[in-house]
Amino acid sequence: MDDKLFGCINIYKPTGMTSHDVISVLRRITGIKQIGHTGTLDPFAEGVLPVCIGKATRLIEYMADDKAYLGTVQLGKSTTTYDTEGETVKTSDKKVSLKEIETILENFKGEIEQLPPKYSAIKVKGKKLYEYARKGEEVEIKPRKVTVNELRIEKFDRENQTLELYINCSKGTYIRSIANDLGEALDTGGYLAKLIRIKAGSFLAKNSVKLEDLKTKDDIGMNLIAPLEYLDYPTYELNEYEKEKIAHGISINTNMPDGITVLTYNGTLAAVCKIHNKKAILTKVFI
DSSP, X not given: XXXXXXXXXXXXXXXXXXXXXXXXXXXXXXXOOOEEESSXXXXXXXXXXXXXXXXXXXXXXXXXXXXXXXXXXXXXEEETTSBTTSOEEEEOOOOOOHXXXXXXXXXXXXXXXXXXXXXXXXXXXXXXXXXXXXXXXXXXOOOEEEEEEEEEEEEEETTTTEEEEEEEEOTTOOXXXXXXXXHHHHTXXXXXXXXXXXXXXXXXXXXXXXXXXXXXXHHHHHHOBOGGGTOOSOEEEOOHHHHHHHXXXXXXXXXXXXXXXXXEETTEEEEEEEEETTEEEEEEEOO
């Protein structure tokens, strides 16, 4: 493995590719197998896809996982997949007003229970939901609690019954389900016509790099973001004695408050630990 490639790259995933496709491209360019992303994007969606390379994959669990999207909802029709790729379930000529939509949207804010789409990768009894759906098999889908921190209308075309929503939400929120459920609540039907993820944790679309611009390992290296730039935790700088103990997996005592702390040595990442009663309990070591 090339240990020099240690960090995260802020990829702008194009439409038509799966998140796994992006990883496959990066593996081919770098020759590194240890590559992982921080949150799947559907093939028809585009936008931010943070990808960790090398040992940085061990830090994914510590990265902020809130997301922000721009989603275009088409009212007047619902589909089996809740997006453009599914078959039509029902249609409606009903036209709703901006005020009606704003009133209904209040029910989608805060902590809500959401049913994932039948065509999703969530596993039930060891199989993905879309595997059941493709075979026409029925399976119980249980609602999941998700949090919608912010939800607002950016644009609304009353004539064409399309609206663009800004959605800031927790990990695991299905924007497709919001589009479908909104259509159901308005009694018009609705599906997600377009989706752009503009934020994933601390990674923004405006700072992302296009996959097509990454052709060599050097291209990737030049765009790598060091872990200390995206890990939002307190840091503690080790002295030489403490560094040696950490390198051998031995805990140290610190004056840091309880919680996750990033340990550094000479300004670079050395380890991640959990502080409890002033003692640093090591969880990931990189020296």
